Amino acid sequence: MDGNTQVTPDIEAPPARQLTQALRNPRVRLGLMLGGALLIVLLLARFMADRAAYVSTSDARIAADMIAVSTDISGRITDQRVSAGDAVKAGDVLYTIDDREAVYTLAEYEAEANRLRAEIARGEASIGLASSKAGSEVAARRAGTQSASASVEAARSNLETAQRDFERTKGLFDRGLLPQSNLDQSRNTLDTARQALLRAEAERQSAMADQRTASIEGEEVQLIELDLGVLRAALEQAEARVDAQRVVLEQHTIRAPIDGVIDELFYDVGEHSLHGFRVALMHDPDAVWVSANIKETDIRKVAPGAPVRVKADSDPGAKITGTVTRIHDATMGEAALMPNPNANGVFTKITQRITVRIDLDDAGQTPGLRLRPGTMVSVRIRKQAREDTA
Structure with missing residues (x-):
């Protein structure tokens, strides 16, 4: 180093120096190790307590009626x-x-139904006219028959009177009390009365025949009513076709x-x-539930009515609770469309899973939460004693 170089001693920050010195202290290191061990023990105890109180699985998903x-x-x-x-x-x-095509067919069926309604209306009008005419005709012919019968009775009475007069006149003539002219006149009167009775009886027969003819004409109403019955049946069929075609059109x-x-x-x-x-x-988003697959070794600890906590992967912070409502009687493998029969002879024992249905609670859920069918969730089911069913 030359004379211009200055050496600066390493200066350690006071907190770091204190931490280093503390870690060098055996008692501090022992305390930290004991604290870590205690934390691990507490976490393990919590895990064991949770495992003892709950059946948990992440093999669960939101389900719905699709x-x-x-x-x-x-x-x-x-x-x-x-x-x-x-x-x-x-x-x-x-x-x-x-x-x-459905619209055209419906129009055709409706037109046929309307035609039949018109035919029925015309037939009903014809019945009214025929009934009125037949009733008047029968009444008139009946009155004629009654009048002819009265004429017959009057002619018979006149004949009886003429017969008595003739017998009395003939008796007087035989005793010589009356001339031949009186006898001839009485005989003519008797013959006239006989002819009058014959005419009256003939007229009565004619009136009775006319009455029968009027009655036969009245049977035309019955024929029209029979025709109307056929038309009404056809109308019912036509209306049924119209209704069926309306269903087809709605489809x-x-x-x-x-x-x-x-x-x-x-x-x-x-x-x-x-x-x-x-x-x-x-699907109905308000009618979703959780389908959870529970291990067969844990299924005996699950019972209907058990409370459940649900954690959605799509929203881990959402508060979701539910209740076990159904436990299937068969494993997922047995319910599969193509079960694996293990035909190759190599057997590997795998823990089977049984599906449990969990209905979600309406109250207490996170506002605005939307659970989509097929999304994954984790469930924690409170263990309960379950009675075995025979």
Whole structure:
């Protein structure tokens, strides 16, 4: 070093020097080690206490009833009213399908129904006229028959009187008390009375025949009523076709079945939808629950009604609580669509899991919290004694 160089001694900050000196003290180091060990013991004790009081798993997710909206008819999509993620109300229109053919068919069925209604109205009017005419005709013919019957009775009475007069005149003539002219006149009167009775009886027969004819004409009303019965039956069939076609026309408008959120749409405008195929997928965000998969070694410690704390991965700070409402009787492997039979002969024992349903509490939840189906959560289920069912 030359004479111009100045050596500056290392100056250690007082706090750092004090910490260094403290760490060099055996008692301080012993205290720190004891404190660390105590902290580890406390954490371990808390972990063991938590493990003794709760069944925990992170193999859990938000679940919901996913509603698949399908169409009852096939056709070309002409309009799309919603997009994925939209909130909808029950009855809101999702899609419309080309309905021109259905509209034309409905108009044809309605025209046929209107024609039958007109035929029925005309038949009912004909019944009214025929009934009035037949009633008047029958009444007139009945009056004629009664008049003819009265004439017959009068003619018979006159004949009986003429017969008695003739017999009395003939008796007087036979005793020579009356001339031949009186006898001839009495005989003529008797013959005239007989002819009058025959005419009266003939007129009565004619009146009775006319009355029967009028009664037969009155049966035309019954024939019209039979025709009306056929027309009314045809009208019922036509109205049923109209109602059925209105249902078909309504099926061209696909509506939301529930209040909820659209999760997925499977068709675009211009595409051809197929009968029975789903066109949209949706769920009710207010009706979600937690589906947790619990180890078979812990399932005996879980019982319906047990309180649950839920921690959502999407919002770890949210306060979520719930209750165990259902415990499945089969493991997830048995409920799978394609169970693994382990046909290769190599067996590896794996702890199975059983699905538990946890319904979330409405009260006490974090305001504005939105839990989406499929998102992961962790659950802590309070252990409870559960009665085994036979």
